Amino acid sequence: xxxxxxxxxxxxxxxxxxxxxxxxxxxxxxxxxxxxxxxxxxxxxxxxxxxxxxxxxxxxxxxxxxxxxxxxxxxxxxxxxxxxxxxxxxxxxxxxxxxxxxx
Numbered sequence: 001x002x003x004x005x006x007x008x009x010x011x012x013x014x015x016x017x018x019x020x021x022x023x024x025x026x027x028x029x030x031x032x033x034x035x036x037x038x039x040x041x042x043x044x045x046x047x048x049x050x051x052x053x054x055x056x057x058x059x060x061x062x063x064x065x066x067x068x069x070x071x072x073x074x075x076x077x078x079x080x081x082x083x084x085x086x087x088x089x090x091x092x093x094x095x096x097x098x099x100x101x102x103x
Contacts, residue, residue: 019076026067034064041073043089054092058100061090 035044043064069079083101087094
């Protein structure tokens with residue numbers, strides 16, 4: 001251990017860049033569930049999408065939005081969506097979706 005390590009405040013290990021994401025893990029999570037259209041950045045739902053639970057559809061869709069923003073296909077401030085828009089995009093019932101998001 002160097003002298004510099006000894007002098008570093010251990011709390012500094014908690015400091016993160018909130019915009020930093022693990023692109024590899026995000027890709028691994030999405031690649032079998034949702035692709036991204038190269039031209040429109042719209043979601044391309046993969047085989048088995050309809051068999052996923054509503055909770056999983058919601059989570060994967062939110063991760064898709066994170067990926068689209070990370071790729072620069074939408075501005076960071078447009079990453080979020082209304083519950084109604086997410087419901088329409090995923091096919092998850094609006095009331096069910098709101099319940100999932102509130103948890």
